[in-house]
Amino acid sequence: MSESVLVFIALNAIFAYSFYAVLVAGQLSLGQAGFGALGGFTAAALAPAPSDIGDVPALVIAIVIGMVVGALAAVVLGLPTMHLRGVFLAIATLGFAEAVRILLINAEWTGGANGMSVPKIVTPWMAWLCLALVTYWFWRQGPSSYGRALAAIREDELAARAMGVDVGRHRLSAFVTAGAVAGLYGVLWAYYVRLLAPEDFAFSTAIDGLVMAVVGGSTVWVGPLLGGAFMTSVPEVLRAVGVEAGWIRPFISSALLLVVIIFLPGGLASLLPRRRLRVPAGETDVHLSASESGRTLPAPGETIVRVSGGTKDYGGVHAVRGVDLTVAAGEVVGLIGPNGAGKTTLVNMISGLVPPSSGTFEVLGTTPGRTPVHKVAQAGVSRTFQHSKLFPRLSALENVLVGAHVVSRPTFLRRLLWLPGARRDEARAAAHAARCLARVGLGDRASEDAGSLSYGDQRRLEIARALAAEPSLLVLDEPAAGMNHVEADALSELIGSLAAEGLTILLIEHNVGMVMKTCDRIVVLNFGQVIATGTPDEVIANPAVVEAYLGGDEATPGSTTEEAR
Numbered sequence: 001m002s003e004s005v006l007v008f009i010a011l012n013a014i015f016a017y018s019f020y021a022v023l024v025a026g027q028l029s030l031g032q033a034g035f036g037a038l039g040g041f042t043a044a045a046l047a048p049a050p051s052d053i054g055d056v057p058a059l060v061i062a063i064v065i066g067m068v069v070g071a072l073a074a075v076v077l078g079l080p081t082m083h084l085r086g087v088f089l090a091i092a093t094l095g096f097a098e099a100v101r102i103l104l105i106n107a108e109w110t111g112g113a114n115g116m117s118v119p120k121i122v123t124p125w126m127a128w129l130c131l132a133l134v135t136y137w138f139w140r141q142g143p144s145s146y147g148r149a150l151a152a153i154r155e156d157e158l159a160a161r162a163m164g165v166d167v168g169r170h171r172l173s174a175f176v177t178a179g180a181v182a183g184l185y186g187v188l189w190a191y192y193v194r195l196l197a198p199e200d201f202a203f204s205t206a207i208d209g210l211v212m213a214v215v216g217g218s219t220v221w222v223g224p225l226l227g228g229a230f231m232t233s234v235p236e237v238l239r240a241v242g243v244e245a246g247w248i249r250p251f252i253s254s255a256l257l258l259v260v261i262i263f264l265p266g267g268l269a270s271l272l273p274r275r276r277l278r279v280p281a282g283e284t285d286v287h288l289s290a291s292e293s294g295r296t297l298p299a300p301g302e303t304i305v306r307v308s309g310g311t312k313d314y315g316g317v318h319a320v321r322g323v324d325l326t327v328a329a330g331e332v333v334g335l336i337g338p339n340g341a342g343k344t345t346l347v348n349m350i351s352g353l354v355p356p357s358s359g360t361f362e363v364l365g366t367t368p369g370r371t372p373v374h375k376v377a378q379a380g381v382s383r384t385f386q387h388s389k390l391f392p393r394l395s396a397l398e399n400v401l402v403g404a405h406v407v408s409r410p411t412f413l414r415r416l417l418w419l420p421g422a423r424r425d426e427a428r429a430a431a432h433a434a435r436c437l438a439r440v441g442l443g444d445r446a447s448e449d450a451g452s453l454s455y456g457d458q459r460r461l462e463i464a465r466a467l468a469a470e471p472s473l474l475v476l477d478e479p480a481a482g483m484n485h486v487e488a489d490a491l492s493e494l495i496g497s498l499a500a501e502g503l504t505i506l507l508i509e510h511n512v513g514m515v516m517k518t519c520d521r522i523v524v525l526n527f528g529q530v531i532a533t534g535t536p537d538e539v540i541a542n543p544a545v546v547e548a549y550l551g552g553d554e555a556t557p558g559s560t561t562e563e564a565r
């Protein structure tokens with residue numbers, strides 16, 4: 001293999017990592033060519049000449065300049081664009097890259113379209129050393145709490161927010177990492193090709209980088225390395241076996257690319273065995289008292305939820321109308337009512353996911369609606385969703401570890417330095433997650449992908465994930481939906497035991513028997529309004545409730561409303 005092929009494999013893989021940096025958090029950016037161009041040109045203009053200080057020091061200074069410029073450009077572009085998603089972010093970042101290219105073509109200091117001559121310093125070992133460092137960074141990032149939070153954002157952004165992940169900050173930091181890595185690529189490119197031109201960072205360059213990241217695998221750290229090697233070496237291999245005709249080589253390369261994308265949607269990296277996070281041996285203590293954070297529950301009886309005049313309108317639909325509700329610490333409150341009564345909307349407002357149209361919400365010292373969702377979660381609100389919102393491509397254990405985001409210590413920087421404290425904290429977090437899994441009866445499913453679990457197991461996994469946050473208030477939105485009687489009974493027992501440990505629980509459930517058995521107090525909603533509140537016995541005897549929800553005297557404890565009707 002020639003020297004230039006070796007260097008280009010390393011350079012292309014580094015460029016692919018700049019795409020991986022954001023793809024791993026579910027972001028599609030095409031601005032990396034712009035970051036690379038800015039990094040490369042600025043470094044070439046500002047770094048001292050190798051003849052003055054030597055090749056390696058000159059290159060190191062150029063790399064630092066290029067990475068800082070790439071990262072700064074990403075901050076400047078990221079601040080106004082980080083709220084954009086999918087194709088909108090792709091278009092905005094592409095516009096940035098094109099604007100950079102046009103500016104550089106028209107600037108004098110860059111040599112315009114003719115480009116800038118730069119000393120050739122980069123050798124294969126330098127390029128591969130840089131690639132090794134970049135690969136190491138992403139290898140260490142993956143299983144850290146930061147890396148897992150990025151994966152959670154990619155899998156389900158809303159659920160990640162509800163688990164206490166500051167999505168905006170994480171997305172911006174992933175974008176800045178992409179900027180720095182692209183800046184590194186720009187410098188290495190400049191100091192290898194001798195003549196640096198703005199056209200080197202055109203739209204097609206960005207597409208090449210994206211394709212390499214996707215072909216290699218955009219969710220596994222080794223992916224861009226494989227993608228860079230594959231895409232760079234295929235034309236060379238074809239040349240070596242005698243395929244010379246001008247159009248055949250690119251044609252075969254493109255056909256191979258198509259084959260990989262169609263048959264390996266997870267990229268080449270999916271051919272490699274996946275290493276699963278292991279559950280620490282001997283984790284049998286399933287009680288919440290084994291606290292990860294040392295967080296204490298609010299004093300029993302203290303009001304932790306106060307809603308007054310809570311209202312939510314969706315256009316002409318009045319989902320929730322002037323609801324007053326208080327929940328005291330240690331209570332298990334059932335929220336029942338017919339379909340469309342506004343139960344989910346009410347708990348969405350309590351957990352901060354949906355801003356109220358009017359009314360005041362105070363929850364554990366926060367004001368949902370004004371307080372960002374992740375801050376409400378950090379204050380101690382954890383929840384499950386009516387329609388399961390797991391992170392499907394993460395294992396059950398990893399899902400629960402994301403749930404523990406608000407109570408576990410960040411480990412990424414310590415992992416980079418291989419500090420023993422990071423490993424200790426990770427082992428503790430994994431033990432905590434394993435206890436939560438055992439608590440819901442999923443101890444033996446830890447390494448299975450969440451998306452491959454049965455429906456009932458997925459619902460229990462959501463509860464384990466919510467418990468991992470060591471919440472003060474646990475909101476369960478129809479946790480028994482789709483469960484059989486045996487599973488529902490086990491769930492009822494679990495809720496009872498959590499309540500006995502002092503957890504406050506807000507439970508939406510259509511299984512009236514379960515609600516009657518588990519709740520201290522029941523609030524009944526109909527057409528967005530509270531029509532009754534009281535103990536289970538009071539509520540079930542209330543004629544308005546029987547009329548609106550329970551469907552006459554057929555309702556019996558243990559039945560669901562569907563059965564009761």
Ligand SMILES: Nc1ncnc2c1ncn2[C@@H]1O[C@H](COP(=O)(O)OP(=O)(O)OP(=O)(O)O)[C@@H](O)[C@H]1O
Nearest residue numbers: 314317319337338339340341342343344345346386
């Ligand atoms: N995002 C939305 N946009 C428009 N209307 C909505 C939205 N979310 C809820 N609604 C409407 O608000 C009303 C209350 O819905 P909500 O899901 O809160 O009821 P629910 O009591 O939880 O019902 P279910 O028991 O079926 O889950 C319904 O009429 C619903 O169609």
